[in-house]
Amino acid sequence: MKRDFTWSELLCWRLIGLVCLVGFAVEVDLLIEHYLWPIAANELAVRQMESPAWSQALQTLTALHASLPMTLLSLVLMSAVVLIGPLLWARHEAPTPSQAAGRSRSSKRSLLALAGVFVLVATSTGCRPFDTPEFEEIDTSETGFLIPLEGATDKQVAFESESYLAERKVAAKRVQVPHRWVQTGRMYNMGQWMDTVRLIKVDRSPVTREWTADSSSGTKTANEAIWIESKDSVGFSVGFNCTAFIEEDDTARFLYMYRSRSLADMMDSEVRARIQSVAAETAAKYDLDELRSRKQEMVDDVRKDVIAFFKERGITVTTIGMFGGFTYQNPKIQEAIDETFVAQQKKVINMALFDAQQKENERIELEAEGQANMARTIAEGEADAIMKIAQATREAQSDPLFVQLKQFEVERDRIEKWNGEYPSYLLQMDSGSQSPSLMLQLPAQTASVLGPPSN
Structure with a gap:
């Protein structure tokens, strides 16, 4: 049921x-x-x-x-x-009396x-x-x-x-x-x-870092210079700058090597440490005096090592350079170097003045010698010309035509230069004599009265 x-x-x-x-x-x-x-x-x-x-x-x-x-x-x-x-x-419906007791x-x-x-x-x-x-x-x-x-x-x-x-x-x-x-x-x-x-x-953006000892320069205000030591145990620092980026094909390698670290962090840590290591190895080979002339060799060693080392780790380094010179740990070393440099500069200046004065003296001597040679050459030329003229004159005196021609030339010059007045004195030369034998004073006459002299 x-x-x-x-x-x-x-x-x-x-x-x-x-x-x-x-x-x-x-x-x-x-x-x-x-x-x-x-x-x-x-x-x-x-x-x-x-x-x-x-x-x-x-x-x-x-x-x-x-x-x-x-x-x-x-x-x-x-x-x-x-x-x-x-x-x-x-x-909520209205219950029947029989259901009310059970439902309650x-x-x-x-x-x-x-x-x-x-x-x-x-x-x-x-x-x-x-x-x-x-x-x-x-x-x-x-x-x-x-x-x-x-x-x-x-x-x-x-x-x-x-x-x-x-x-x-x-x-x-x-x-x-x-x-x-x-x-x-x-x-x-x-x-x-x-x-x-x-x-x-x-x-992948390029990142540039400058590590210097001066707080007013460099990427950060702290002293981040590269401190190294020469062969003769002189401590000093040098400033370095470095620029790097990540190529597209090297991003997976960079991520594998450095996990989630940024390129800027790697530049301030591993790249800087590598530069300091290589620069210290090069500086330890030379004394300080020789090392100052081998800065380029230090930079070349750093470039050769750092660029190849980080390329294998996905970082492409484009620029590495040294700037700012050496900053010595002992300030007295820099003072001594400055004094030596000043003395050397004074020596250079004095040598330059001495050389200049020596060149000036040589110039004056050469100029005087040139003028003497020129005067000597002119005098020799004039003497030679006079000798030739005299010789020609002596040779021409034996020729009557030459003597007559010269007389005509003298008479022509006398006529061209005559001013209309007669001479005041008359000199008579004896034949074969070189001094006058008679000198007479003539009366003054004008050209309007007497007219020009006749030939």
Whole structure:
């Protein structure tokens, strides 16, 4: 014979069904959260750099994953309304006298059971913190490595910045980092969101460092000069500057060698230490006096060693130079060097003045000798000309035509130079005599009275 269930019995059975439904929802959530979601999230996170479709799929799946607890909670609440709602509605109907006594005894127990179910539902589903999406950007001067933290660790992708930007003409790349829920307590909502992948960015930008003893210069205000010692145990410091960057093809090697350290940190630590080591080895070969003339050799040794050493570690060193001179640990050494230099400069100046005066004296001597030679040459030329004229005259005196020609020339010059007046004196020369034998004073006459003299 079929027996009708009482209101309390129906409520208990439906509460049991609701509890089973809650347990099923919790198991589904745990299965998705701890098994299915990490696998899917890792795969999509790694592939999101391949194409926009994979990135869109990751964002869509992340949104669905974030809404999963609320979806399960909504299903449980709807099931509770469907299972418990009709019973509660029938409870508010007017009871018959025969039903009033039975319902009054079980009402308290039923309400307590119903309250316990709602507490179980509230604490089992939908009470975790919201999974806030996390995005990171890779700049144009950076190379990113997306490494899965769970599952197959060999699935990692290097973000080829140069080729990617050349093809797609974008300034940066945004990468989403998915999370999964890790329960850390007994209750369902006790836990935290943890990353399933890790994005490591390597900055390839050039970095320049200047290590000096002066606080007013250099990259930092502290004394970062390279302190070394010569062969004769004289301590001193030198300033060095260095510029380096990371090539695209060397980013994986740099990340493998130095983990998450930046290039600037490596410049201030390992690169500086290597420069100091090589410079100290070169300085220890020579005494201080000789070492001052071998600065270029020191710089060449540092360049040859440091550039090759760090190239194997993913760092490309482009510039290494020394500047600022030697700064001695004992200030008196610098004072002595300065005094010696001043004395040497004075000696150089005096030698220069002496050489200049000597050159001036030589110039004056050469000039005087040249003028004497020139005068001697002119005198010799004139003497030679006179001798030749005299010789020609002596040779011509025996020729009557030459004598007559000279008389004509003299008479011509006399006529051209005559001013119209007669001479005041008359000199008579005897033949064969070289002195006058008679000198007469003539009376003054003018050209208007006598006219020009006749030939």
